[in-house]
Every structure is written in C-alpha cells, then in structure tokens.
Amino acid sequence: MKTIISLLSLAVLLGTGRLAAEPLTLPEVASVFTIACQLNPEPLPNFFNDESLLALYPHLKPSKVSIPVGGKRVWQSGVIVTKDKKCLFWKTCSTKFIAIYTADNTYYFAREPEVHIE
Helix, strand or coil, X not given: CHHHHHHHHHHHHHHHCCXXXXXXXXXXXXXXXXXXXECCCCCCCCCCCHXXXXXHHHHCEECEEECCCCCCCCCEEEEEEECCCCEEEEEECCCCEEEEEXXXXXXXXXXXXXXXXX
C-alpha cells in the first residue's frame, strides 16, 4: 500500500511538472548571440535599447522584485537569443530589472538582490 501511495504521489508531481524545478539562470555573456529590445512608440518610455541592456547583462543576478498592484505601467519587452538558438523572452517596466517568462514561472534579474518599483 505504501508503494502505491508513493507511485501515485510521483505521478501527480510529474503530471503537474513540479518535480525538482530548478531556478532559471541567465546564459553566460559569451553564449549570447544577440539581445533585442522592442521599442515603444513615442511618447511612451523605453527603458532599454539593445546596447544598454547588453551593457547591463553581465551584472544581472536573481532578484526579488516587488511591484504594487493596481498602478498603470508602461512595459517594454524583448528577447535574449543564445548561440545554440534558445530564446528567453523578457519584459520590464523599469531600468532596474528584467523579468524572464517561462511556461512554468517568472524569474526576475537585477543588479540588486531586491528591487522595489513605485
């Protein structure tokens, strides 16, 4: 009976995709093929361009980002493409962080360990 319960628990974990989810890490700078930023039309702000995000990229590390709910925000998005053709889609509403979206989660990266957006 104990074996059946263990097998059922494993099946549930596998079915939900929640078995040993590892945190996302950004690819090394040397393995990045390109970084592209979708620019917002004027008069909306752009937080990054290709060059400024590439300059910040080596300094990004996992971060805790807090953004108050309910405020209107302008978002900018883009993509990081690696030399082995993997794409990481990002989004931001600030020059302080980027959020990487995957099918399972959202991961935040910034210079600082914690970022608070007003």
